[in-house]
Amino acid sequence: MSALDPIRTDPDKYKVIFENERVRVLDYRDTPGAKTQAHQHPNSVLLMLSDFQRRLTIGDDVREVTVTAGQALWSPAQVHVGENIGTADSHVIFVELKD
Amino acid sequence: MSALDPIRTDPDKYKVIFENERVRVLDYRDTPGAKTQAHQHPNSVLLMLSDFQRRLTIGDDVREVTVTAGQALWSPAQVHVGENIGTADSHVIFVELKD
Numbered sequence: 001m002s003a004l005d006p007i008r009t010d011p012d013k014y015k016v017i018f019e020n021e022r023v024r025v026l027d028y029r030d031t032p033g034a035k036t037q038a039h040q041h042p043n044s045v046l047l048m049l050s051d052f053q054r055r056l057t058i059g060d061d062v063r064e065v066t067v068t069a070g071q072a073l074w075s076p077a078q079v080h081v082g083e084n085i086g087t088a089d090s091h092v093i094f095v096e097l098k099d
Numbered sequence: 100m101s102a103l104d105p106i107r108t109d110p111d112k113y114k115v116i117f118e119n120e121r122v123r124v125l126d127y128r129d130t131p132g133a134k135t136q137a138h139q140h141p142n143s144v145l146l147m148l149s150d151f152q153r154r155l156t157i158g159d160d161v162r163e164v165t166v167t168a169g170q171a172l173w174s175p176a177q178v179h180v181g182e183n184i185g186t187a188d189s190h191v192i193f194v195e196l197k198d
Binding site: 017018020022023025027043045047049070071072073074093095097 | 116117119121122124126142144146148169170171172173192194196
């Protein structure tokens with residue numbers, strides 16, 4: 001397991017809910033103001049299960065995103081820091097692809 | 100698109116909510132008593148968003164399954180018929196892998 005695996009960097013927020021040779025599925029939850037350590041995701045499908053606002057820092061690039069429960073999106077492999085900048089809890093399922 | 104694509108066989112139940120070259124994400128909903136046409140899924144991750152009971156008919160094999168909201172599971176490529184045999188609506192996200 002990489003030192004940047006989110007299960008290692010932020011075990012209070014990320015839980016493995018399924019894994020086989022093709023995918024790993026993570027359940028992510030946090031609360032307003034929470035901030036992760038820097039961590040790495042492979043190519044993943046994200047499924048938003050709550051409405052929330054988030055700041056993502058990817059190297060020198062800082063993005064603020066607002067998402068809606070029910071949205072699905074693609075997240076290419078990356079190292080980032082995530083921060084809950086809204087007033088609602090975050091709940092996201094990550095389906096990580098083992099390329 | 101295959102004639103057995105669930106978007107073609109059961110467009111009242113399956114909606115595409117995301118697609119790229121690696122994955123297609125489907126939102127599935129039905130109500131008690133609903134039954135699909137025979138349709139085909141590739142290797143997929145299923146994420147259950149409600150508690151429900153289901154009968155799956157895969158060729159001569161008939162299985163009854165009970166699932167819980169929050170469960171994630173792997174569904175290998177298959178052709179099947181699904182039927183909601185419980186008293187609750189079904190809501191499932193399919194993350195289909197384009198192998």
